[in-house]
Amino acid sequence: MSTLTEVESVVVRFSGDSGDGMQLTGNQFSNTSAMMGNDIATFPDYPAEIRAPQGTIAGVSGFQIHFGSREIFTPGDATDMLVAFNPAALKVNLKDLKKGGTLLVNSDAFTDSKIAKAGFEVNPLESGELEGYQVIKVPMDSQTIEALKEIDLDTKSKKRCKNFYALGMTYFLYHRDMKTTLQWMEHKFSDHPQLLLANQSAMKAGAHFAETLEEVVSTYKVSSAKIDPGTYRQINGNTSTAWGFIRAAQAAKLPLFLGSYPITPASDILHELSKYKEFDVKTFQAEDEIAGICAAMGAGLAGSLAITTSSGPGIGLKGEAIGLAISYEMPLVIVNVQRGGPSTGLPTKTEQSDLFQAFYGRNGDAPLVIVAASRPNDCFHMAYEASRLALEHMTPVIMLTDGYIANGTEPWKIPDVDAHYADIKHKMLDPTTVDTENWSWISRDPKTHVRDWAIPGMPGLEHRIGGLEKDFTTGNVSYDPANHQKMSNIRQAKIEAVSENIPLQELEGESSGDLLIISWGGTYGAVEMAMRALQKEGKKVSLIHLRYINPMPKNVGEVIKNFKKVIVPELNMGQMVHLINAKFGCNAIGFNKVEGLPFKIAELHAAFTQALNEV
Amino acid sequence: MSKNTELTYTKKDFSSDQEVKWCPGCGDYAILSAIQTALTQIGRKREEIVFVSGIGCSSRFPYYMNTYGYHTIHGRAPAVASGLKTANPSLSVWVITGDGDSLSIGGNHLIHAIRRNIDMNIVLFNNEIYGLTKGQYSPTTQQGQITKSTPYGSLDRPFSPAKLAFGASATFIARTLDTDSKHMQEVMLEAESHRGTSFIEIYQNCVIFNDGCHSSYVDKQSREDHSIVLTHGKPMIFGSEIKKGIILDHLTPKVVELGETYTEGDCLIHDKTNEMLASLLVAMDANKAMPKLYGVLYAVNDVIYNEQVAAQVAEVKAKKGPADFHKLLNSGDTWHIE
Numbered sequence: 001m002s003t004l005t006e007v008e009s010v011v012v013r014f015s016g017d018s019g020d021g022m023q024l025t026g027n028q029f030s031n032t033s034a035m036m037g038n039d040i041a042t043f044p045d046y047p048a049e050i051r052a053p054q055g056t057i058a059g060v061s062g063f064q065i066h067f068g069s070r071e072i073f074t075p076g077d078a079t080d081m082l083v084a085f086n087p088a089a090l091k092v093n094l095k096d097l098k099k100g101g102t103l104l105v106n107s108d109a110f111t112d113s114k115i116a117k118a119g120f121e122v123n124p125l126e127s128g129e130l131e132g133y134q135v136i137k138v139p140m141d142s143q144t145i146e147a148l149k150e151i152d153l154d155t156k157s158k159k160r161c162k163n164f165y166a167l168g169m170t171y172f173l174y175h176r177d178m179k180t181t182l183q184w185m186e187h188k189f190s191d192h193p194q195l196l197l198a199n200q201s202a203m204k205a206g207a208h209f210a211e212t213l214e215e216v217v218s219t220y221k222v223s224s225a226k227i228d229p230g231t232y233r234q235i236n237g238n239t240s241t242a243w244g245f246i247r248a249a250q251a252a253k254l255p256l257f258l259g260s261y262p263i264t265p266a267s268d269i270l271h272e273l274s275k276y277k278e279f280d281v282k283t284f285q286a287e288d289e290i291a292g293i294c295a296a297m298g299a300g301l302a303g304s305l306a307i308t309t310s311s312g313p314g315i316g317l318k319g320e321a322i323g324l325a326i327s328y329e330m331p332l333v334i335v336n337v338q339r340g341g342p343s344t345g346l347p348t349k350t351e352q353s354d355l356f357q358a359f360y361g362r363n364g365d366a367p368l369v370i371v372a373a374s375r376p377n378d379c380f381h382m383a384y385e386a387s388r389l390a391l392e393h394m395t396p397v398i399m400l401t402d403g404y405i406a407n408g409t410e411p412w413k414i415p416d417v418d419a420h421y422a423d424i425k426h427k428m429l430d431p432t433t434v435d436t437e438n439w440s441w442i443s444r445d446p447k448t449h450v451r452d453w454a455i456p457g458m459p460g461l462e463h464r465i466g467g468l469e470k471d472f473t474t475g476n477v478s479y480d481p482a483n484h485q486k487m488s489n490i491r492q493a494k495i496e497a498v499s500e501n502i503p504l505q506e507l508e509g510e511s512s513g514d515l516l517i518i519s520w521g522g523t524y525g526a527v528e529m530a531m532r533a534l535q536k537e538g539k540k541v542s543l544i545h546l547r548y549i550n551p552m553p554k555n556v557g558e559v560i561k562n563f564k565k566v567i568v569p570e571l572n573m574g575q576m577v578h579l580i581n582a583k584f585g586c587n588a589i590g591f592n593k594v595e596g597l598p599f600k601i602a603e604l605h606a607a608f609t610q611a612l613n614e615v
Numbered sequence: 616m617s618k619n620t621e622l623t624y625t626k627k628d629f630s631s632d633q634e635v636k637w638c639p640g641c642g643d644y645a646i647l648s649a650i651q652t653a654l655t656q657i658g659r660k661r662e663e664i665v666f667v668s669g670i671g672c673s674s675r676f677p678y679y680m681n682t683y684g685y686h687t688i689h690g691r692a693p694a695v696a697s698g699l700k701t702a703n704p705s706l707s708v709w710v711i712t713g714d715g716d717s718l719s720i721g722g723n724h725l726i727h728a729i730r731r732n733i734d735m736n737i738v739l740f741n742n743e744i745y746g747l748t749k750g751q752y753s754p755t756t757q758q759g760q761i762t763k764s765t766p767y768g769s770l771d772r773p774f775s776p777a778k779l780a781f782g783a784s785a786t787f788i789a790r791t792l793d794t795d796s797k798h799m800q801e802v803m804l805e806a807e808s809h810r811g812t813s814f815i816e817i818y819q820n821c822v823i824f825n826d827g828c829h830s831s832y833v834d835k836q837s838r839e840d841h842s843i844v845l846t847h848g849k850p851m852i853f854g855s856e857i858k859k860g861i862i863l864d865h866l867t868p869k870v871v872e873l874g875e876t877y878t879e880g881d882c883l884i885h886d887k888t889n890e891m892l893a894s895l896l897v898a899m900d901a902n903k904a905m906p907k908l909y910g911v912l913y914a915v916n917d918v919i920y921n922e923q924v925a926a927q928v929a930e931v932k933a934k935k936g937p938a939d940f941h942k943l944l945n946s947g948d949t950w951h952i953e
């Protein structure tokens with residue numbers, strides 16, 4: 001019997017060897033779904049080693065897509081369908097497949113040696129352990145080769161088309177239109193007519209083959225979602241971050257300078273920015289992270305929008321220079337794409353455990369501005385905001401993202417940048433308007449405490465700045481005790497004054513109730529979904545998701561007062577919860593996880609429910 | 616940048632209003648004075664000159680200069696200066712550093728700045744000691760020397776700064792001494808006119824923690840017998856009463872007395888553009904039997920990082936046309952929701 005079921009949303013995961021083209025396959029599926037009007041979220045999951053041995057657990061590469069006819073916030077907890085190209089992929093991913101879910105396997109890959117390599121004692125396709133799933137066993141290698149027998153290509157190349165054979169099958173099962181992918185192939189293989197023909201034929205053959213199965217398997221339909229009108233594109237967090245900086249530099253009418261040293265998962269920002277020299281972007285791959293930030297600071301002193309990008313271990317190295325930038329009171333944006341720590345930790349896995357590092361990872365009382373992006377497409381906005389605050393307040397700003405949102409992709413409604421991202425008022429002086437006799441580089445705005453920005457090349461404004469304490473009035477070196485107290489107060493007050501230049505905190509849900517969730521950074525999607533589910537159940541739960549971390553919006557304390565209980569879910573051992581309690585004394589409880597993985601909606605739902613039960 | 620010949624600065628124009636706080640008798644005073652004087656002749660406007668330093672006694676230098684100045688953090692001045700010059704290539708950029716600052720904590724930045732051949736001057740004040748932290752041994756301290764942290768004598772093998780710079784592919788290597796103001800000025804002028812990284816080592820005396828460490832080859836009475844002032848195209852001869860010269864014995868430079876057996880004509884002729892000769896000259900530093908070499912040891916032209924960056928930006932602009940952010944936003948696959 002065949003059935004066609006209409007569903008609200010579906011999670012599909014493609015998984016295979018890192019050489020099997022999983023990222024490509026997954027991307028095609030998600031692009032097509034987006035073009036068909038679904039809302040989507042995706043998550044790629046690469047192995048840490050570049051060429052892990054074939055067929056091993058370590059070499060498994062995956063790509064997950066969540067698409068739906070409603071708003072989609074996360075790539076999904078559990079999968080409705082798993083496409084496993086080999087036993088190792090099955091081994092790694094089976095635990096996430098929903099009971100009754102669809103499992104498409106390449107049975108050609110289930111040879112004795114590969115089964116053993118994946119750590120199965122017996123062939124799982126025969127052992128009965130897949131009972132309870134809708135299993136579709138397809139000898140993909142041989143069927144692809146057979147389908148391409150007329151084409152003049154070697155067998156190995158034909159075999160490599162099996163990912164499109166499988167994609168063709170999934171397109172049929174989920175009623176996806178093949179047009180977008182077939183067109184994309186024309187572009188991709190424009191120099192290789194044989195490969196173009198082979199891949200297109202493999203995809204069509206896969207779809208036809210799936211049709212013959214229609215008698216026995218179910219197919220699913222996901223209607224298009226109600227989405228804000230506009231033009232959309234897909235974007236991942238790192239690209240979105242890079243573009244935010246390019247736009248900020250344009251809005252400030254300054255050149256952009258990135259000083260950086262490669263590190264996972266931040267390198268893609270360097271790769272992306274290095275492409276756009278026409279936007280007056282200079283990228284400098286330094287000899288280490290210290291040189292990365294120092295070169296950026298040099299460029300900042302010379303009048304560029306200065307950026308440095310890294311992940312936790314590299315931010316550790318930058319600590320002393322960040323202190324110098326605070327002491328200089330100069331604009332600088334430091335991006336930390338967080339990964340699992342401590343030390344080298346889990347380079348390809350996600351975590352939020354560098355929050356304390358952002359606050360406290362320097363010697364001395366060294367306050368700065370901290371912002372955090374909430375989802376892949378929010379990185380654009382927060383990179384722009386980080387730049388705006390750095391330039392308008394003459395301060396270093398740390399922008400926190402994480403491996404999950406950096407690599408995760410979602411649709412993005414292309415913003416009206418001329419209306420919303422066009423005006424950054426930096427503090428650079430026009431030397432012709434300055435009374436040079438009475439000017440000191442440290443003269444500051446009495447309200448915001450922000451100093452002027454004079455750069456080499458400006459006549460009459462020559463000055464010396466260092467990391468030694470400076471006299472409040474002259475800017476010269478000062479060891480005076482009272483002056484140090486005053487300067488420390490000023491540095492603190494200057495950061496606090498930034499709260500006048502950021503939006504008030506938005507509250508999702510009722511303004512009073514039983515439980516207030518306070519989350520921050522890349523956990524937004526999962527927290528939002530869990531909260532909505534609870535609200536549907538009638539629970540009195542609301543959410544504030546922080547993007548401005550230091551200073552916080554002025555109304556956070558007020559919001560907290562109206563709830564009986566506060567819970568702070570975080571991917572660390574309890575950092576934000578500590579800060580919230582220290583600041584607001586509200587006895588917030590934490591919900592913490594450090595498995596290198598994002599939160600699942602279900603585990604948040606359970607944690608929030610338990611907290612509500614204890615109110 | 617072209618020289619502006621209409622500028623008429625005096626040395627005082629380059630002095631800031633800050634009281635100079637080095638120990639009385641410190642060699643840094645003479646270096647400050649020589650650089651301030653040299654700057655009156657480089658033909659650059661004061662506001663276009665930037666001094667960047669690390670941490671150390673020597674690194675206090677920028678505070679005393681009436682130019683733009685950045686006292687940064689220990690060892691990192693070459694990195695800050697690299698960004699500064701790359702962002703604004705029209706500036707005259709000077710790095711001031713000590714032997715600890717540039718060769719210990721900042722060794723990595725020093726070699727990479729030199730390797731990139733960024734157009735700036737790196738001036739290393741070599742007093743063979745950590746002055747500011749009160750007298751520990753540095754990467755240039757001689758083996759066996761007693762210092763605060765080596766009460767039984769230093770065990771470390773010292774670096775030769777010039778040899779290190781040469782190994783890092785320097786295009787300009789010079790050496791001068793704090794007791795010869797005129798020579799310092801000449802070297803500074805030549806360094807400033809060199810395109811690419813100019814690496815200048817100055818023998819500097821720390822009267823407090825390493826007094827006299829360079830005395831035999833810098834003191835007026837003895838230096839003629841222990842050093843050679845190199846001049847491009849001239850033979851390498853030295854000595855006050857007894858004239859000596861340097862000849863090449865197979866591949867080894869050797870000191871010989873000039874007279875019957877050897878004459879000036881047998882001596883090595885200095886050629887600052889010869890890489891092989893430079894490799895011999897920088898290696899001589901470690902040989903105590905050889906005289907110290909002053910002047911420009913090596914000067915060649917090569918590609919300059921900051922110029923290449925600017926050229927690449929221009930090239931991409933020419934190829935891609937004017938930057939259009941809307942085009943970027945709409946690049947690749949987009950779709951429209953009504």
Ligand SMILES: Cc1ncc(C[n+]2csc(CCOP(=O)(O)OP(=O)(O)O)c2C)c(N)n1
Pocket residue numbers: 670671672673674689712713714715716717740742744745746747748753
């Ligand atoms: C990160 C860091 N480590 C250590 C120090 C302490 N320190 C300051 S100057 C210095 C050595 C300076 O020696 P050198 O560069 O030779 O300069 P000099 O004082 O001799 O001119 C040291 C170790 C510091 N300021 N910062």
Ligand code: SF4
Pocket residue numbers: 636637638640641642643672673742746747820821822823824
């Ligand atoms: S300690 Fe030495 S190097 Fe430092 S100022 Fe005194 S004499 Fe000069």
Ligand SMILES: [Mg+2]
Pocket residue numbers: 671713714715740741742743744745746753
């Ligand atoms: Mg020293």
